[in-house]
Amino acid sequence: MVFRSEYEPVPAVSLPIHEAVLGRAAEHGDAPALIDGTGDLTLTYAQVDTFHRRIAAGLAEAGVRKGDVLALHSPNTVLFPVAFYAATRAGASVTTVHPLATPEEFAKQLRDSSARWIVTVSPLLGAARRAADLAGGIEEILVCDQADRAEGHLSLQAMLATTTPEPFVDIDPDEDIAALPYSSGTTGVPKGVMLTHTSIATNLAQLEPFIPMGPGDRILAVLPFFHIYGLTALMNAPLRQGATVVVLPRFELDQFLAAIEKHRINGLYVAPPIVLALAKHPAVADYDLSSLEYIVSAAAPLDASLAEACSARLKLPPVRQAYGMTELSPGTHVVPLDAVNPPPGAVGKLLPSTEMRILSLDDPARDAEPGTEGEVAIRGPQVMKGYLGRPDATAAMIDTDGWVHTGDIGRVDGNGWLFVVDRVKELIKYKGFQVAPAELEALLLTHEGVADAAVIGVYDEDGNEVPKAYVVRQPHAADLSADDIIGFVAGHVAPYKKIRRVEFVDGVPRAASGKILRRELRERENT
Numbered sequence: 233m234v235f236r237s238e239y240e241p242v243p244a245v246s247l248p249i250h251e252a253v254l255g256r257a258a259e260h261g262d263a264p265a266l267i268d269g270t271g272d273l274t275l276t277y278a279q280v281d282t283f284h285r286r287i288a289a290g291l292a293e294a295g296v297r298k299g300d301v302l303a304l305h306s307p308n309t310v311l312f313p314v315a316f317y318a319a320t321r322a323g324a325s326v327t328t329v330h331p332l333a334t335p336e337e338f339a340k341q342l343r344d345s346s347a348r349w350i351v352t353v354s355p356l357l358g359a360a361r362r363a364a365d366l367a368g369g370i371e372e373i374l375v376c377d378q379a380d381r382a383e384g385h386l387s388l389q390a391m392l393a394t395t396t397p398e399p400f401v402d403i404d405p406d407e408d409i410a411a412l413p414y415s416s417g418t419t420g421v422p423k424g425v426m427l428t429h430t431s432i433a434t435n436l437a438q439l440e441p442f443i444p445m446g447p448g449d450r451i452l453a454v455l456p457f458f459h460i461y462g463l464t465a466l467m468n469a470p471l472r473q474g475a476t477v478v479v480l481p482r483f484e485l486d487q488f489l490a491a492i493e494k495h496r497i498n499g500l501y502v503a504p505p506i507v508l509a510l511a512k513h514p515a516v517a518d519y520d521l522s523s524l525e526y527i528v529s530a531a532a533p534l535d536a537s538l539a540e541a542c543s544a545r546l547k548l549p550p551v552r553q554a555y556g557m558t559e560l561s562p563g564t565h566v567v568p569l570d571a572v573n574p575p576p577g578a579v580g581k582l583l584p585s586t587e588m589r590i591l592s593l594d595d596p597a598r599d600a601e602p603g604t605e606g607e608v609a610i611r612g613p614q615v616m617k618g619y620l621g622r623p624d625a626t627a628a629m630i631d632t633d634g635w636v637h638t639g640d641i642g643r644v645d646g647n648g649w650l651f652v653v654d655r656v657k658e659l660i661k662y663k664g665f666q667v668a669p670a671e672l673e674a675l676l677l678t679h680e681g682v683a684d685a686a687v688i689g690v691y692d693e694d695g696n697e698v699p700k701a702y703v704v705r706q707p708h709a710a711d712l713s714a715d716d717i718i719g720f721v722a723g724h725v726a727p728y729k730k731i732r733r734v735e736f737v738d739g740v741p742r743a744a745s746g747k748i749l750r751r752e753l754r755e756r757e758n759t
């Protein structure tokens with residue numbers, strides 16, 4: 233059975249993303265678009281409009297051409313959105329990089345995406361230079377935050393002085409790639425997700441009626457812009473509608489609470505660990521959070537009683553969930569802000585122009601019995617174009633009828649609410665960040681004391697999923713300890729991918745094909 237959205241379809245928004253988002257920026261003029269939540273800098277809509285055009289001219293002058301891949305490597309700053317739209321206006325596809333990626337991880341992404349340009353911030357220049365050396369093929373490393381050409385790197389700020397006219401680039405929004413975030417999908421290592429201008433812009437139009445933001449609304453950008461959730465909910469959506477975005481570089485509880493109080497934030501888009509902090513942390517009582525009107529949570533499963541504790545403490549309507557994934561530009565379901573008594577735990581209703589099937593877990597060619605659990609499959613204009621350079625992985629994810637097999641297990645109630653109950657995919661979600669077991673297993677096998685290894689997600693006391701390694705020692709490495717393993721991995725990966733539990737075993741369960749039997753390990757955990 234195909235579930236169809238109960239809402240009127242929305243027409244595709246076939247526009248370059250910078251036009252779809254900033255097309256009306258000049259009209260908003262002096263209204264604040266972006267405020268630095270750690271300082272005083274404010275960019276008005278008129279400035280964002282002018283600045284991104286000047287930087288696009290500067291990038292074109294530096295040699296950026298249509299189809300080039302530009303790696304944007306920065307924590308959240310007020311210049312991040314400006315750099316993003318400047319790059320797309322110059323014709324580039326933007327691949328966003330985690331600011332804490334190690335040089336090796338960064339280099340992998342540069343090589344895989346055939347990136348030619350890096351835009352970073354000066355504190356991260358060292359990592360960017362090492363990554364560029366490892367990867368090769370980089371024309372130039374540019375820096376967002378320097379007023380001049382310090383340290384020999386072109387600066388985006390210096391480009392604001394350019395008198396060169398903005399480039400005219402002929403973008404085909406339906407075909408050309410605007411964003412190339414990296415995602416593991418349901419299995420394997422991170423892959424470049426090709427999102428066209430149209431798929432991202434149309435997804436904004438699909439979401440807008442349900443979580444409207446407009447002039448006067450003040451949104452807090454604490455989740456990273458480099459993930460599709462932040463890029464959509466905290467950057468594209470508010471800037472398209474004329475709201476004000478207060479920007480924080482990372483989640484630090486007191487700074488976050490102080491920013492809500494100081495800037496009279498009314499809408500929060502967060503992930504479950506922040507809902508947990510709001511529900512339980514004593515510091516919450518020290519701040520005036522009365523400006524808040526709603527909280528939306530996505531990126532990872534949210535416990536219904538935790539959501540209830542959070543909204544009760546802050547005297548807010550129930551926390552709204554939304555559901556999506558990078559491969560879906562990203563949104564497919566949302567609990568509308570104006571929904572009356574949405575059922576606890578629901579991740580939402582199908583967005584307009586989106587179809588869903590719930591596939592049988594025994595036979596994915598068939599639908600599950602109505603009301604029962606199955607794998608969520610999605611079809612709509614927000615489906616990615618594919619994984620860059622990986623036709624096989626693309627075919628494994630999108631079937632010949634255009635359905636994306638999400639790897640999440642869900643159930644739909646009689647009123648069309650989706651509940652996500654589990655997942656079939658291998659991926660670990662640490663605080664909403666993807667951690668691919670295959671990547672950590674490959675790394676563990678490079679340790680001279682490790683004979684074999686498997687990684688799965690287990691739950692800690694706070695209900696966070698954390699990566700756990702099962703390790704088989706080499707015969708000569710009898711004294712290899714858990715701390716050795718944890719330290720070794722931490723030395724090679726971004727902090728969110730760290731191994732946080734270790735168990736030594738005599739053997740890793742494998743199928744005859746050699747595939748790790750993760751289900752067996754998971755069952756062992758639960759007994």
Ligand SMILES: CC(C)(COP(=O)(O)OP(=O)(O)OC[C@H]1O[C@@H](n2cnc3c(N)ncnc32)[C@H](O)[C@@H]1OP(=O)(O)O)[C@@H](O)C(=O)NCCC(=O)NCCSC(=O)/C=C/c1ccc(O)cc1
Nearest residue numbers: 459461483503505530531554555556562563663664665727
């Ligand atoms: C703010 C969070 C929730 C919590 O922050 P945290 O507690 O500091 O944890 P981190 O995960 O950032 O940091 C991990 C480690 O790195 C460390 N770290 C941290 N920043 C630093 C630093 N700048 N220096 C140095 N060490 C540091 C940090 O201290 C920590 O170290 P450790 O103590 O060992 O755990 C953070 O985890 C976070 O941003 N998570 C969200 C990720 C996210 O956006 N994912 C979205 C994927 S896309 C998606 O799901 C789409 C959904 C969607 C659905 C529907 C829609 O409509 C739209 C979208």
